[in-house]
Structure formats: structure tokens, C-alpha cells
Amino acid sequence: MYFFLRIFLLFFLLGTAAQADQQGIVVRQATVYDDANSAARQIGKIPAGVTVSIFERRGGWQEIFSAERSMIGWVRIYQVRASSNPTVTEQKEDSRGFLSGLAAFSRKASGFFTQDSGATSSGTATIGVRGLSENEINSAQADFEELARMKKYASNRTRLTSFVAVGGLKASEVAHIPQDNK
Amino acid sequence: MRGYRLKILLLCLCLTALVTSEVYAFDFDAFKKQLEDNSESVTESLKKVDQLRGKVSTADEIEIGAKLTSGLLGAAPLVANAELQRYVNDVGSWVAAQSSRKELPWRFGVIQSQGVNAFAAPGGYIVVTLGLYQLLANEAQLATVLAHEIAHVVRKHHLEALQKTMKRDLWTDLTVEMVGDKQDRENMHKLINSGLQLYTTGLDRRYEFEADLYAVVLAARAGYDPYAFLDVLTTIDSINPDSSELAVFMNTHPPTSERLETLARKMDGRLDSYARGVDNAARFRSIAAKQ
Numbered sequence: 001m002y003f004f005l006r007i008f009l010l011f012f013l014l015g016t017a018a019q020a021d022q023q024g025i026v027v028r029q030a031t032v033y034d035d036a037n038s039a040a041r042q043i044g045k046i047p048a049g050v051t052v053s054i055f056e057r058r059g060g061w062q063e064i065f066s067a068e069r070s071m072i073g074w075v076r077i078y079q080v081r082a083s084s085n086p087t088v089t090e091q092k093e094d095s096r097g098f099l100s101g102l103a104a105f106s107r108k109a110s111g112f113f114t115q116d117s118g119a120t121s122s123g124t125a126t127i128g129v130r131g132l133s134e135n136e137i138n139s140a141q142a143d144f145e146e147l148a149r150m151k152k153y154a155s156n157r158t159r160l161t162s163f164v165a166v167g168g169l170k171a172s173e174v175a176h177i178p179q180d181n182k
Numbered sequence: 183m184r185g186y187r188l189k190i191l192l193l194c195l196c197l198t199a200l201v202t203s204e205v206y207a208f209d210f211d212a213f214k215k216q217l218e219d220n221s222e223s224v225t226e227s228l229k230k231v232d233q234l235r236g237k238v239s240t241a242d243e244i245e246i247g248a249k250l251t252s253g254l255l256g257a258a259p260l261v262a263n264a265e266l267q268r269y270v271n272d273v274g275s276w277v278a279a280q281s282s283r284k285e286l287p288w289r290f291g292v293i294q295s296q297g298v299n300a301f302a303a304p305g306g307y308i309v310v311t312l313g314l315y316q317l318l319a320n321e322a323q324l325a326t327v328l329a330h331e332i333a334h335v336v337r338k339h340h341l342e343a344l345q346k347t348m349k350r351d352l353w354t355d356l357t358v359e360m361v362g363d364k365q366d367r368e369n370m371h372k373l374i375n376s377g378l379q380l381y382t383t384g385l386d387r388r389y390e391f392e393a394d395l396y397a398v399v400l401a402a403r404a405g406y407d408p409y410a411f412l413d414v415l416t417t418i419d420s421i422n423p424d425s426s427e428l429a430v431f432m433n434t435h436p437p438t439s440e441r442l443e444t445l446a447r448k449m450d451g452r453l454d455s456y457a458r459g460v461d462n463a464a465r466f467r468s469i470a471a472k473q
Contacts, residue, residue, distance in 0.1 A: 059457030078446030
């Protein structure tokens with residue numbers, strides 16, 4: 001019964017693959033499991049380079065569907081990589097303003113305190129900032145009022161207690177992951 | 183006659199004892215002084231070694247961070263939404279409370295920039311761009327992004343990088359006297375400039391990988407789903423890397439796909455039991471919707 005259900009699901013997905021949440025590509029040969037854990041039954045393997053549809057993520061597992069391999073199941077999240085997301089790429093169309101924002105940021109960042117001390121050498125001006133003139137750099141100012149505003153929003157014990165309780169958050173002890181593990 | 187000799191002998195003995203004790207007294211004082219001198223020079227040397235290794239005092243670290251942050255804010259001000267700013271501070275402070283430097287005066291902010299990025303400054307100052315904030319889907323994702331920046335502060339990555347980029351003597355002078363004469367101030371300004379340049383040149387790659395690994399653990403400790411960070415990286419990875427919003431981010435971080443794979447591999451099997459942590463999507467949306 002389960003087998004037929006699965007076959008039905010497979011055909012259903014074959015028809016609707018184009019409408020999947022997101023497309024992705026298998027970047028490392030992936031073993032496909034029928035549940036999101038390594039003790040689950042192995043369905044098969046998908047080699048690197050195969051395009052798949054990406055569905056739900058559960059912990060370190062990603063549910064995928066491969067039309068090419070007629071396979072649906074769970075793979076480890078690092079074995080598959082999402083390709084371009086239309087909703088994200090649309091956003092960047094109208095954000096050309098960032099370039100000028102970036103320029104302003106870099107300019108101000110690099111020339112910080114220049115007027116005050118004259119400490120910014122021409123060497124300093126050209127190290128970290130790309131394509132900006134020294135004049136632009138000299139017009140920079142730090143904003144201490146904004147810093148004072150930022151400090152005003154800082155959390156405190158009362159607020160944090162309520163925030164944690166309302167959010168259902170519970171702290172637990174988790175050991176750090178060593179840098180050199182596999 | 184015998185008594186006379188005895189007196190002479192006693193006198194000689196006393197004189198010898200006096201002279202000997204004086205000699206010993208003199209040696210002891212010299213030795214003590216030598217010890218004090220050595221101790222002073224050892225303390226001074228240790229102090230310099232610490233400074234050279236980036237171990238500035240917490241007060242100085244906060245001072246450096248405040249200056250760097252005021253520079254960032256001068257380039258892009260805070261988003262004018264008090265509720266959003268308080269919310270980000272609550273999320274960040276809760277995550278930072280799970281770190282080994284919970285005593286720092288942690289401050290968080292969302293800045294008015296469509297670029298996708300986040301910045302950490304020494305001493306506990308962290309800002310996220312509105313462009314990045316708007317890509318996030320829930321509180322757990324926000325928590326992991328802040329956790330990555332918190333990791334840079336906890337591990338003093340920027341301080342270490344600054345120390346490497348500046349001349350040793352200059353760094354030592356700076357840390358000995360943060361506020362002093364004109365020369366000190368000028369040195370301070372050079373330090374700030376170098377610090378801000380780090381935001382456009384980036385930290386060492388290994389610092390970024392280290393912060394990723396630290397971030398997911400902090401998020402799990404705070405009760406959030408640590409895998410939310412992989413969702414954030416996946417979202418960023420799906421943006422065209424040549425797009426203008428990602429210009430600084432791409433220049434200052436290792437390729438997102440590489441971070442994703444490295445992190446996911448290291449997390450594999452270790453944090454599964456925390457994947458059911460909360461994401462508080464509803465609370466996140468209720469704040470975001472009011473922008």
C-alpha cells in the first residue's frame with residue numbers, strides 16, 4: 001500500500017516539478033533516505049550535478065525530488081545546493097541605491113576623524129577603499145549622536161526576562177564544535 | 183691576663199658578627215631591590231606581550247568599538263523604528279548571554295542600507311543592514327546572524343586583525359594610554375581608520391569559518407534552531423554574487439557555498455537534537471510588518 005502511495009506521489013511530483021518551491025543541484029553524491037535520519041531506509045543514490053526540486057528542510061536534512069532519477073526522499077543538507085531564488089533576485093532590481101550607499105559608507109569609513117587630526121595619510125586612504133577620491137574621503141564624519149541613540153535601545157534584565165518567556169526560549173548547555181573535526 | 187684575652191676575643195667575635203650581619207643586611211636589600219626591579223620589568227614585559235597579542239583592557243576594547251560603530255553609523259544611520267531596534271537588542275542580548283563574554287555591554291542595531299551585511303565592533307557593538315534583515319524569515323535566522331557577529335567579538339577577531347595590520351610600537355603606545363596627548367589621539371585615529379577598513383577588506387577566512395561554527399552553537403544554547411543559519415546562508419547563496427548589495431559581503435567573506443558545506447558537514451549529527459528549537463516566525467513577522 002505504502003509502495004503504491006509512493007509511486008502515486010512520484011507521478012504527481014513529476015507533473016508538478018516545475019512548481020516546486022526551489023530548484024537545487026546535488027553537489028556531492030548523495031544517499032537518499034526515506035526519512036530525515038541516517039537510520040532510515042536507503043532509497044538510492046544521486047550523483048553530483050543532478051538537478052533536483054527542494055522541499056522541506058528538517059534539521060540537517062533536506063527533502064528533495066529528482067525527476068531524472070525518479071526519486072523522492074531526504075539527503076544531507078550539504079549535499080544539495082539551492083540555485084537562484086526568483087523572489088530574492090527580484091528585490092535587487094530596484095536597489096541600485098546601494099552602490100551610492102556603499103560608496104558613502106566606504107568614503108566615511110576611510111576618512112573617519114580625518115578632519116579632526118589630519119592623521120589619515122594618503123596610504124591609509126587608498127588601502128581599504130576602492131575607487132574613491134581623497135576629497136570624498138575627507139568629507140566623512142562619525143555620528144556620535146546616532147551611537148548614543150543606539151545605546152538607548154540596549155536591552156535590560158526586565159525586558160529580557162519577558163522576551164525569553166513570551167518567546168518560549170529555554171537555554172541549554174551545548175558544547176562547542178571543534179574546528180578541526182570532519 | 184686571661185680575662186683581658188677573653189675580652190679581646192669577645193670583641194673580635196662581636197665585630198665579626200656586626201660586620202657579617204651588615205654584609206648580609208646590605209646583600210638582602212640589594213637582592214630585594216633587584217627582585218622588585220625584575221618584578222617591575224617582568225610585569226611591564228608581560229603587559230607589553232599581552233598588548234602585542236591583542237589583549238587590551240575591556241574598557242579600551244569598548245572604547246575602540248564605540249568609535250568604530252559611530253563611523254559605521256555616520257555612513258548609514260539606524261532605521262527609525264524603535265520597536266525594531268529594541269527587538270534586535272533583545273534577540274542579540276539573549277544570544278550573547280549564552281557566550282563567555284556575557285558581561286559586555288552588548289548593543290545591536292539595524293542600519294539604513296540595502297546592502298546585505300552585518301558588522302561587529304570590539305566591545306559588543308553589532309549592526310545589521312536593513313537589506314540583510316529583510317532577507318530573514320524568522321527570529322531564529324536573526325539570532326544566528328547576530329550570533330555570528332557575537333562570535334567575532336567574543337573571539338576578539340577584529341582586535342587581533344587590527345593588531346596585525348598596525349605597527350607593533352604604535353599598538354603598544356595606543357593601549358598604554360588611550361586618551362592622552364595629540365600624538366596618542368592621532369594614533370587612536372589611525373587605529374580607527376584601520377578598523378573601519380577591515381569592514382571593506384574583511385577578516386581572515388578562518389575567522390569567518392570559526393564564527394560560523396561558534397554561531398550555531400550559541401543559537402542552540404539560546405533555544406533556537408541552529409540550522410536556521412544554513413537557511414540564511416542558502417538565501418544569500420541564491421542571490422547573484424555580482425549584485426551590488428553583495429559587493430562588500432562577497433569581498434569580505436569566503437564563498438557562501440563553501441561556508442555552507444563546511445558548516446553543514448561539521449554540524450552533521452552534532453546538533454540534530456537542537457533542530458527542534460524555536461524559530462518564533464510569528465513574533466519576527468509582527469515586528470517586521472510594522473517597519
